[in-house]
Amino acid sequence: MKKKSLLFMLIALLSFGLLLAACGGETEDPAETETETEGEEGGEAATGEPQKGGTVTAAMFSAPGHQFNPIFYADSYEANILDFTHEALVGLDENLEFIPELASDWKFNDDFTELTYTLEEGVKWHDGEEFTAEDVVFTYTAIADPAYTAAGGVRVDYVNQLVGYEEYVAGEADTFEGVKADGDYSVTFYFKEPSITALQYTSFPIIPQHVFADVPVADMPAHAASRDAGSVIGTGPFQLTDMQEGEQYVLSAHADYWKGAPYLDSVVWRVVDNAIMTGLLQNEEIDMVGLPGGVPSTDAADVDALENVELVQDQDFGYQYIGFKLHHSEGEQEDWTDKSGWVVNEKLKDVEVRQAIAYAVNRQGFVDGLMDGQGMVINAPFPEASWAFDPEAVNQYDYSPEKAIELLDGAGYKDTDGDGFREDPSGNKWVLNLDYPSGNQTRERTAPIIVENLAEVGIEVNMRSPREAAAHFELVEKNNTDWDMYLAGWGLSTGDPDPSGIHRSTAPYNYLRWDDAKSDELLDAALKTPEAFELEYRQEIYNEWANYFSEQLPELPLYSANVNVAFNTKFHGWTVKPRMVNDDAHLWWVEQ
Structure with a gap:
């Protein structure tokens, strides 16, 4: 078996080196870097x-969810199609440094608020039309469109740092000022503040303007060019x-x-x-x-x-987790990121309950018994492959039914009717629903073990039948009011470990509905410039955030495999x- 040891502590420095050099397409000779990351060829x-x-x-x-428009795709199985059909301005090499793709070069202005790309010439879409800067402008403008999130789009992190986003998404401006073409082969992104993640957030796959120009953003997900074989057009x-x-x-x-x-x-x-x-x-x-x-x-x-x-x-940069639905959506919300419609899930609101679940689930048993030891338990959403990983920074939850019982007793969750399961502090029946997707055999096998582990400490769990991944995550997003816990996986971006995409309260992927001002403050601080250009600063902030996360446990990370x-x-x-x-x-x- 070929095995690779991956040490990524210098990844951020390599990426930041590109930023500070303010140039594109020129990377260090891999032989002269200290990273041990290598691509297997x-x-x-x-x-x-x-x-x-x-x-x-x-x-x-598992089957793709039948959405082949990059700005609307939702699952990794759809991404397996899009990896071949669509391309971005920049990509990543085996050392996780940004490299040219549809863009041949790039440069920043002096204060890192403008990023200008020079595009490749002669690139053809699948239907023979030429790729130009207008396609780039069109793609990012569509993501910023007022109808985008209501239509199911969740990629607003790619545009919300750009100038004019708030005005455009609110319908107060006719044009999006955050990205502009200068001729056919040059495009500039304008950031509200100096951005350390500028290359990452301008690396989204591009869609063709000539195909979607007359299609309202609200109608794009159902359009043939987003769904039908032969009609999906990319440059790949x-x-x-x-x-x-x-x-x-x-x-x-x-x-x-x-x-x-x-x-x-x-x-x-x-x-x-x-x-x-x-x-x-x-x-x-x-x-x-x-x-x-x-x-x-x-x-x-x-x-x-x-x-x-x-x-x-x-x-892997990914991990598996138990998501806790901390809020539900009240009624039908066109924009479910609108927190005014959130209602607290009383069954999981006590942090002691979430901590008790962490102690009660034998996560090391999953790694040893289901994965033959090929993975590790983590207590914050930074897998070992990431430079943000620091096991000393987090609260540890080693398997301990005794500690789980102690926490539940102290929080007032007790078995008052003698059936072996606990009632809530008001004496009401207390049952947690658990939903999970099919397609990942190891994850599927963890579900009944989680039920057994929690039953041992008196928590009754209703494990529902698994669904295909696409159906599962559609319901996760809809935030049905009878959902309490769900199994899922998440992966950090290889370009940057920023966990905001799933954990900031206003993030479209915040399926947990975690609303925590301190968490948001720390996530914002980790991206604050110019301080964030220093790796040590970001590590310190992410350590503080990981410690707070592992105390509050809006989700329970299970393992990174x-x-x-x-x-x-x-x-x-x-x-x-x-x-x-x-x-x-x-x-x-x-x-x-």
Whole structure:
């Protein structure tokens, strides 16, 4: 098995170096950096030149949610399609430094409030139209549109730092001043304040203006160009040309791809049960098991033993967690980020209850028993792969039913009717609903164990039947009033560990409905410039935030797992970067 040791403490420094150098496209020689991160490249052992033609079949364990417009997609399975069809201005290399993509170069002004990109020329959309700066302006203006969040969009973090966002989203301005084109091949982003995350938040996939120009933002999610094979248009090396919903998705080579025509004819994603994944690899019915999830840790040894498969192990920036629904939405909210419609969930409002749950759940048992030790328990949403990880900064919740019982007793949750389960402090029946998605075998297996663990300390849990991931997260977002706990995964951006996207109270992904002024204050402080250009400052703030998070526990992080991805030995040209295996697909090829 190929294993990589990833030490990312210098990642932020590398990224900040790009910012402070105020230039783009020039990165340090990897041999001269201190980071030990390296991309794994496939195909070195192949003889001869790359061969044209053929198909790579890849496996994913849950069906995409049928939204193939980047500004509206919701799950990682949809992202597996978009990785091939759409592109951003910049990307990340194996050292997590920003590199040119649709932009050939970039520069900042003196006070880091303006970021100007020079775009590649001659880039063609799948339908033959030319990519220009107007497409970039159109994409970010659509995300800033007043109808965007009501239509289901959740990417406002990509625009809310820009000049004029508040006025435009409120309908007080006719144009969005935060991004402007200067000719066909230059575009400038204008930030309200110096931004340390400017490159990250200008790295969103671009959609075609000529396709959506006459489509109201409210109607975009249902439009054929967001949903239908053959109608989804991007600049990427492959186009979605056919699909059998929930079964397979066919991506065909874009012959006029600006980096050069792909070697492959097609890439096919098959939706398979991970229980049969090893057999499919062995029989060469699939050539790749990528992300999300990858090869389950329980199957890694068997897959590694296959002579026709190469297994690559990596640490992940993601983690699994139990989400606590701290507020519910009152009635139908067009904009569910509007906190005026939030109602406290009385069943989980006491921090002692959430802390008791943390002590009661045997998370180390998940790592040891379900994952063969290939992962670690975390107590804050910074996995070990992140430079923000510091186990000394957080409150520890080692498995202790005794401490859980003590906390529950002290908070007034006691078994008053002798049925073995606790009532709330008012003597009312107290049952917590638990919902979880299918598609991740390890996560599915944790659900009944969580129920058993909590029953041992007197907490009654109603575990509901699992749903497909798309349906599960649609309900998580809708915030139904009978939801209490849910299982999910989250991944930090590889560009920056800022956890605001899920934990700031006004964030569209704040599915927890955590409303905490101190948390918001610390998250904002971590991005305050010029102080935040110093890594030590940000580490200190994130340590303070992680400590507070682990005290309040708006969610219970369960574990961060090692990631295993697998490739048929006849499949070459692939690259494994942190959390990325779909990059540079135009260079993929198979031995015929």
